[in-house]
Amino acid sequence: MSEATVQPTGPVLEGANDAMLARLIAHQRTMARIRAFEEAAAEAAAAGEVLGLVHPSIGQEAVAAGVCANLERHDLVTSTHRGHGHTLAKGADLAATMAELFGKASGFCKGKGGSMHIADFSVGMLGANGVVAAGIPIAVGAAQALKLRRLPGVAVTFFGDGATNRGPFFESLNWAALFRLPVLFVCEDNGFGSTTRNEAVSAGPGPAARAEACGVPARTVDGSDVAAVDEAAAALLAEIRASGSPRLLHARTHRFLGHTSIDAQGYRSADELAACRKSDPIAFNAARLRALGCADAEISAIAAAAGGEVAAAVAAARAAPHAPSHEAFADIQDIGGGLWR
Amino acid sequence: MALMTCQEAALAALAHEMQEDPTIWALGEDLGRGGVFGQYRGLQQRFGAERIVDTPISEATIMGAAVGAAMMGTRPVVEMRIADFALCAVDELVNQAAKARFMFGGQAKVPLVARHPMGTWKNLAAQHSQSLEAWWVHVPGLVVAAPATPADCAGLLKSSIRCDDPVVLLEHKDLWTYAAEVDEALPPVPLGVAECARDGRDLTLVTWSAARHLALAAADAAAATGIEVEVLDLRTLWPWDRGAVLGSVSRTRRLLVLHEAVQVAGFGAEIAATVAETLGSILAAPVRRLGAPRVPIAYAPPLEAVYRIDQGRVLATIQGLVRG
Numbered sequence: 057m058s059e060a061t062v063q064p065t066g067p068v069l070e071g072a073n074d075a076m077l078a079r080l081i082a083h084q085r086t087m088a089r090i091r092a093f094e095e096a097a098a099e100a101a102a103a104g105e106v107l108g109l110v111h112p113s114i115g116q117e118a119v120a121a122g123v124c125a126n127l128e129r130h131d132l133v134t135s136t137h138r139g140h141g142h143t144l145a146k147g148a149d150l151a152a153t154m155a156e157l158f159g160k161a162s163g164f165c166k167g168k169g170g171s172m173h174i175a176d177f178s179v180g181m182l183g184a185n186g187v188v189a190a191g192i193p194i195a196v197g198a199a200q201a202l203k204l205r206r207l208p209g210v211a212v213t214f215f216g217d218g219a220t221n222r223g224p225f226f227e228s229l230n231w232a233a234l235f236r237l238p239v240l241f242v243c244e245d246n247g248f249g250s251t252t253r254n255e256a257v258s259a260g261p262g263p264a265a266r267a268e269a270c271g272v273p274a275r276t277v278d279g280s281d282v283a284a285v286d287e288a289a290a291a292l293l294a295e296i297r298a299s300g301s302p303r304l305l306h307a308r309t310h311r312f313l314g315h316t317s318i319d320a321q322g323y324r325s326a327d328e329l330a331a332c333r334k335s336d337p338i339a340f341n342a343a344r345l346r347a348l349g350c351a352d353a354e355i356s357a358i359a360a361a362a363g364g365e366v367a368a369a370v371a372a373a374r375a376a377p378h379a380p381s382h383e384a385f386a387d388i389q390d391i392g393g394g395l396w397r
Numbered sequence: 398m399a400l401m402t403c404q405e406a407a408l409a410a411l412a413h414e415m416q417e418d419p420t421i422w423a424l425g426e427d428l429g430r431g432g433v434f435g436q437y438r439g440l441q442q443r444f445g446a447e448r449i450v451d452t453p454i455s456e457a458t459i460m461g462a463a464v465g466a467a468m469m470g471t472r473p474v475v476e477m478r479i480a481d482f483a484l485c486a487v488d489e490l491v492n493q494a495a496k497a498r499f500m501f502g503g504q505a506k507v508p509l510v511a512r513h514p515m516g517t518w519k520n521l522a523a524q525h526s527q528s529l530e531a532w533w534v535h536v537p538g539l540v541v542a543a544p545a546t547p548a549d550c551a552g553l554l555k556s557s558i559r560c561d562d563p564v565v566l567l568e569h570k571d572l573w574t575y576a577a578e579v580d581e582a583l584p585p586v587p588l589g590v591a592e593c594a595r596d597g598r599d600l601t602l603v604t605w606s607a608a609r610h611l612a613l614a615a616a617d618a619a620a621a622t623g624i625e626v627e628v629l630d631l632r633t634l635w636p637w638d639r640g641a642v643l644g645s646v647s648r649t650r651r652l653l654v655l656h657e658a659v660q661v662a663g664f665g666a667e668i669a670a671t672v673a674e675t676l677g678s679i680l681a682a683p684v685r686r687l688g689a690p691r692v693p694i695a696y697a698p699p700l701e702a703v704y705r706i707d708q709g710r711v712l713a714t715i716q717g718l719v720r721g
Binding site: 066132134154163164165166167169171175176177178182183185186187190192193194195196197198199200201202204211223224227228230231234235386387388389390392393394395 | 489
């Protein structure tokens with residue numbers, strides 16, 4: 057599939073009503089917060105205030121927003137190196153997320169994790185991950201624990217198309233189907249594994265077929281259309297909650313920026329990048345909101361509010377202290393804690 | 398007291414823990430029929446297939462699922478079948494289990510036990526025989542234990558299950574049928590505490606796992622020549638009981654470390670270096686290590702024998718250290 061083949065299905069939603077409008081506005085808010093957060097993170101990375109590597113999901117926000125809108129607080133999520141969107145959409149505090157990127161004591165992980173290891177267990181966000189596909193079996197095991205403890209909830213594991221060529225993806229599909237575990241596999245297919253086109257390194261018809269081969273029913277959606285993602289995720293999650301068995305959502309989306317915020321994407325043409333930006337999920341949803349009668353002012357207020365919240369988070373993160381250096385020796389292990397050599 | 402094998406003691410210990418705590422469960426290949434070494438015999442009938450889980454041959458997901466399940470309030474016992482197969486799940490052990498607590502700033506602990514049946518047994522050759530304890534000791538976040546007796550197999554398994562850290566429990570394949578007297582209560586053995594397996598004044602022999610028995614046999618032979626060897630079984634490799642080692646060497650002023658694993662960069666090097674750094678000025682002889690040559694483990698007995706250390710070599714090394 058070429059990058060330009062996924063087009064939104066048109067701005068007007070069949071049978072739109074007030075509840076649906078409110079939901080689309082909520083999606084707009086979620087996506088705007090993610091967008092503003094990541095733009096600020098990339099800017100802070102360029103300024104040397106955020107270190108390491110930042111992997112923006114700009115262009116992909118509809119997947120996080122549409123899926124997480126269907127989750128309860130007790131539902132669980134595992135994420136990837138490109139995980140800010142999942143974290144925020146699952147309900148993690150934006151300021152503590154930003155503080156973690158700045159490496160500060162007020163971050164979720166006290167600055168020990170950074171962007172690639174962000175987690176907020178209080179909202180069931182069990183961690184971004186620096187290793188491709190590594191979050192998948194963790195989600196599967198978390199679901200197994202829920203089942204063993206007779207607790208409600210599902211585990212959602214977000215991963216990219218690149219992860220579908222790793223063994224843990226195949227193993228976990230088989231495992232979740234075999235043990236009938238409440239897992240939603242969400243493949244965020246932006247077409248690139250790092251800087252390589254996934255189609256150049258992948259055989260066969262893709263993630264949905266791979267899931268179905270393991271007995272996991274799958275759906276493919278336009279991941280740039282938050283309403284489509286929402287509808288598909290709602291349907292799949294309802295099936296999971298009813299049956300206790302896994303499902304896979306294959307969301308085809310677009311990564312506007314590079315693999316990292318410092319990747320200039322020399323491997324993509326200007327035409328391709330321009331075409332992909334036409335599938336902006338935030339602009340698309342805004343157009344739909346306008347078509348449904350939402351005022352421009354209301355839509356721009358959403359973006360402005362997100363921008364203000366993020367600016368405040370950046371200012372707070374900038375001003376916050378680092379954890380004292382003894383924290384580098386804490387949270388390692390109980391047995392033998394205090395022994396470093 | 399009762400006579401039990403390591404297999405019987407470990408089985409009884411796991412059954413006891415599972416009876417006491419419903420969040421404990423085990424997962425791995427062939428557990429329903431009792432595990433490869435009988436260390437799970439009868440447990441699926443007793444606790445059900447949801448708590449003694451027969452898994453596909455998917456080591457990465459066995460370990461990865463255990464990480465997720467451990468972070469979500471259960472205590473998985475992960476069976477890796479053969480220690481060498483655990484290498485198919487290194488990311489899940491090293492990058493996930495060992496680091497989750499730290500990376501997430503203490504939001505989660507990962508209370509799991511990874512059981513690695515290690516060591517040479519039945520000429521299983523290069524991919525079923527390794528002793529890789531040094532790899533795991535090198536990784537912050539992991540506890541590493543290697544019992545050598547039925548009491549320790551049971552007691553360290555209990556402590557490993559109860560502890561909130563990820564523990565790599567190295568159970569030697571050649572010891573499953575080894576029998577000894579045990580306290581029938583199979584009390585937990587604290588992690589990080591060595592056992593003095595034999596008192597002696599002339600030399601401290603530090604060892605663990607199956608090499609404990611080789612060390613004791615060599616110490617007996619040395620005693621017949623008038624040399625009294627103190628044998629310390631570390632039992633836990635991280636954290637290791639440096640107080641016991643340094644205390645013993647302070648008295649004997651001689652150290653020999655003996656292990657089955659490859660000597661190069663083996664864990665014996667850490668002990669030897671620590672003793673040399675700490676007690677170098679009082680030593681009566683240079684510290685010595687005995688480990689395997691850095692060769693893959695061969696199949697044919699005469700070739701496999703190259704890898705093994707025999708009692709004669711241990712005795713000769715002891716005599717060389719004491720008599721100069």
